[in-house]
Amino acid sequence: MGWMKKRTARQIDYQALAGFRYEIRRYLRFGQQAARAAGIDAQQYQALLAIKGLPRSEKATVGALAEQMQIEHHSAVELSGRLERHGWIRRARSRADRREVLLHLTPRGERLLENLSLLHRRELRSAGPRLIEALGAAIHRRIVVAD
Amino acid sequence: MGWMKKRTARQIDYQALAGFRYEIRRYLRFGQQAARAAGIDAQQYQALLAIKGLPRSEKATVGALAEQMQIEHHSAVELSGRLERHGWIRRARSRADRREVLLHLTPRGERLLENLSLLHRRELRSAGPRLIEALGAAIHRRIVVAD
């Protein structure tokens, strides 16, 4: 049987895997364009969302932002610098632990986040089923969306 | 009722939206690290997958790559240039339409793609349910994964 490819190999459904990534990219692309139209960078919108959407139990520090955004600590420093320069967040040294810097949205940041989030939720409702179907195909699982 | 916020506004579940984006970032991050460990850029792996996973009906041209990757045509030119320089794909002028350039994987590219795709499928199987649950929460739908 030396002529056979490895068993696992021939079982890979490249079309399905590619399809799933494609759907993700489409969603991310939508986000980029919506953000740009609103005058903000896509990643910066996501950062606002990450800060606002943090569980109550977690403090919105620079480190928490880094973890949420899956970037390095110092990249989060720069990111929050950009957010503050645009007037969407404010930084404040924590009193409890003076190493920490707490981030919170300004009213302007809140408004922007709200508007964009509405668009995102709408897009997700329409793109969600396609995403889910593509994911199901990629892992060979049947997935059902109820309401 | 002027004191009320807009109805839609208060209904936004920021935690759920943020959670979904977080799960996506985690998955993308996994891909970046897996790719890096395999000696390839995450985006370049995705490009290989996009080329290989194209429906039979579509030709693997530079333009098709651009659409699959959701980038501009000239960015796809540069991307395929990088892929070729690394020896993972080859370009060939199309005979049918000499404007087009057809892309196909080299054996080396195929091997790399196969190895990484196996990892990705495995990760998707484990991360998929979390992703789906987060998506469901974001759009307020109950979703069931069967087998």
Add this chain to the structure above:
DNA sequence: TCCCATTATATCGTATTACGATATATATGC
């Protein structure tokens, strides 16, 4: 109490890359 390891944030130079503007080649419709 003092020291040192740890944690949190910050700065700077570098490398990568997507993009806009632009160019060239080929195909197609009238």
Add this chain to the structure above:
DNA sequence: GCATATATATCGTAATACGATATAATGGGA
């Protein structure tokens, strides 16, 4: 055949994540 559309290519620019490194604050044990 010629104008227009399509496909790929080139180049300069801007943005940004990262590694290396620095500073500040905390906390635990001798």
